[in-house]
Amino acid sequence: MKPLFLIVLVLFAVWSGWRVFRVDSMVRASFSLLLSFIAVGVIAVILSAPYIGIATIFMMAVEMMVMAIFMVMFMMNPAGLNPMMMVHQHRFAIGAGLLGFAGLAAAVLTSDLPLAPVPPGKAVVADLGHELLGRSMLIFETAGVTLLATMVGAVILSARSGRFGAADEGSRPPGLAPGGEPAGRRPDESGGHTHHHGGHE
Amino acid sequence: MMLSIVLLGAAALIGIGLYGALSQQSFVMLMMGLELMLNGALLAIIGFWSLSLAGMPEGQLLAIIVMAVMAVEMAIGFAMVVAVYRKRQADVTESIRTLKG
Numbered sequence: 001m002k003p004l005f006l007i008v009l010v011l012f013a014v015w016s017g018w019r020v021f022r023v024d025s026m027v028r029a030s031f032s033l034l035l036s037f038i039a040v041g042v043i044a045v046i047l048s049a050p051y052i053g054i055a056t057i058f059m060m061a062v063e064m065m066v067m068a069i070f071m072v073m074f075m076m077n078p079a080g081l082n083p084m085m086m087v088h089q090h091r092f093a094i095g096a097g098l099l100g101f102a103g104l105a106a107a108v109l110t111s112d113l114p115l116a117p118v119p120p121g122k123a124v125v126a127d128l129g130h131e132l133l134g135r136s137m138l139i140f141e142t143a144g145v146t147l148l149a150t151m152v153g154a155v156i157l158s159a160r161s162g163r164f165g166a167a168d169e170g171s172r173p174p175g176l177a178p179g180g181e182p183a184g185r186r187p188d189e190s191g192g193h194t195h196h197h198g199g200h201e
Numbered sequence: 202m203m204l205s206i207v208l209l210g211a212a213a214l215i216g217i218g219l220y221g222a223l224s225q226q227s228f229v230m231l232m233m234g235l236e237l238m239l240n241g242a243l244l245a246i247i248g249f250w251s252l253s254l255a256g257m258p259e260g261q262l263l264a265i266i267v268m269a270v271m272a273v274e275m276a277i278g279f280a281m282v283v284a285v286y287r288k289r290q291a292d293v294t295e296s297i298r299t300l301k302g
Binding site: 003006007010011013014017018020021026029030033036037040043044047048049051052053055056059063066067070071074086087088089090092093094096097098100101102104105108109113114115116117118119122124127128130131132136139140143146147150151153154155156157158160 | 202203204205206207208209210211212213214215216217218219220221223224225226227228229230233234236237240243244247248250251252253254255256258259261262264265266268269271272273275276277279280281282283284286287292293294295
């Protein structure tokens, strides 16, 4: 019963991962990825790692909601009404993906995997807590500091005002056609000092 | 047997993620590929911890570190996407050819 359920969940995780790059709407893609993460979380719960599994599900649910908002912001194809296939170096990418899978699968199938399952009744969550706040506390704290640095970095990267003035000052958007007029807003014209007046020539 | 199934699934997720990260033009879809690869790594870690480490707590710690890496990748990645869009009005990789070799 348990192996069968596990096989179904693994297949579902892989299938929904595959759907991420097959669906036409980017929002649907991010929810496909969320399904894949949830399947992995349930697998973790089945494989006696309840804390990791539940934490994965909660964290990924929030993360994919944020992702969906970004998807809407940068969406090429609203609502998935048109077929979407935005790829480059497609054959190379398929080859690399297949090669990666084949290599890892060969490593799995040919190596002698050690078998030592978690003993039933072992207090795994308590073990994890003692590990996090005991011997591995430095690693745990390092992860915390890394997340703090990430927050600072994300704010600095995405803020409009940089250290030397506005971050987008002097930027010139690419043209709609190669070498054509810049698309969207024109930050160059808002400054005033680069403005060319009619009678100066 | 069960460990092989889990690891093969993880290998498939990593392969699909690699395909996505290499083939997608849109920055956000490219990051979905990276996330999918990390998902496969997480699955492999959970499988190894549960079925061949006899419940050693360091395995769970590694899974938590991978989850922190996912959060960092998402946050910094999206911040860079916003910064690039603000500077170049670009949201596909083809629009940034300045660093192309």
